[in-house]
Amino acid sequence: MKLVVASGKGGTGKSMMASSLAILFSENVRVVACDCDVDAPNLGLWLGITEYDSTKRISTSEKATINPDKCVECGECFEACQFGAIERTRGFTINPLLCEGCGVCQLVCPADAVELKKVMNGEIGINEKKLGFPLVSGQLYPGETGSGKIVQELRRMAEEFDHDVMIIDSAAGIGCPVIASVTGCDYAILVTEPTPSGFTDLGRILEIVNHFQIPFGIVVNKWDINPSLSKKIENWSGERLLGKIPYDRKVVDSIVNLKPVVYSDTEVTSEVLKIFEKIKNQS
């Protein structure tokens, strides 16, 4: 079974929820935890992990370069590139930050001046020992492209561990890495907060989850920062509501000390436990 935790808006409590669920599930079944927020992976920190047993550098993208000696400055590549990656200064050059490695410039070049090279665009770390279940965590190198493909590779590596439950912590937003995280999951936990942004973004991530026809439940985190909006979201969620978690500044102490929230003595812990029981019964 694959559970994905997503939210649309950043900072609503995805990784807090995913880390708690991984620990709670692991008490009874075999778990593998995946940090698929490859832009800014934080699941490890929420689980108290800062080091990995093994780290594998991976290459899921290519970048083009123009050989100035061969370039005839015809501008074909400049016209054909859909990503605005080709810059016309003195001659033509490729901005590696914008190059998606699609190879169109190479296809249109009449002078064979474009070379396409594989780049190491990220790494995947595995920690098997500390938690009693494996954590597989991806990192896209800043400025590189191909986050969705890193997520795919990460999930493939995670599949190699024997498990009953895979917990996937998704990135914020609704784009490439999120779609790669949500695809093929059996159940989605959508974490929101009672702010206008939190509620609107819940609607947007829901469109993705519904697109893939994945059953889902909703968690309202920090519900007491705006009880009336929280009530509105709870009513809107109806039977999809998994629970609501209060705002507790002690969670900050927990993360500062790299101590998972489920082991802390906060009001948050008891609510997370209730939500876990509900997910266990529903999924």
Add this chain to the structure above:
Amino acid sequence: MLKLSNEGKKVVLCDCDVECPNDYLLLNQEIVDPKPIYRKLPELDEAKCVKCGICSRVCKENAVFWVKEKPPMFFLDLCSGCGACWIVCPNDAIKPKEDLAGEFFVNQLNSNLWLVTGRSKPGISETGPIVGEVKRRAMELAKDINADYLIVDTSPGTHCNVIQALLNCEKAYVVTEPTPLGAHDSALILELIKKMQIPAEIVLNKSDVGDRKQVEEISSNFGVSITIEIPYSDELVRSYSEGKLEEMVDLI
């Protein structure tokens, strides 16, 4: 941004978090008269297809599936719209077709303040080009009205949608918090900003909670100073959750 416009400066705010734009909510604006943003996707004319399969071989996204003696099948969910397939097609059987990728809308809040918001269509994977287009529109507007500042709000993360938002900016403000999470993520974005050679400053939010040691280390490692500190305030959390930006500005 509100502060600048209150001081009489002309400001354009561009919400480049096109996957989850929120600035219009905080500014209590409605989505008015949204204009479409298109991308190009391949469309096959089967009558012209010679079933050679070259389109499938050049596609880096594996979005074109081909078996011998059959026309190709396009999986448009995977397509980035790069155009490789229509460029190589020997018989012009594949043509680019405009497809709705998102929308943008403009709100004028007062005589000094404009907001340009981009929104991707849910299900669109490649959101970087949408950011690029929204920013281009915001830059046009800023030029037209002779704006003093163009402020760009990026999405979280460090990939193409953030790169597009940061492109050509003259100054970057990295907003973080004094926790291991804040330190970890700010190091990543600072690395990108360094690669892009943009001068930066750090804004430390909730500056008086947690432990600021790690963020301070990162600040000195990157040679980027913490110039703005916003202490934690229950009032601020409340006014944010109620979407009252004016109140927040007074509190900061």
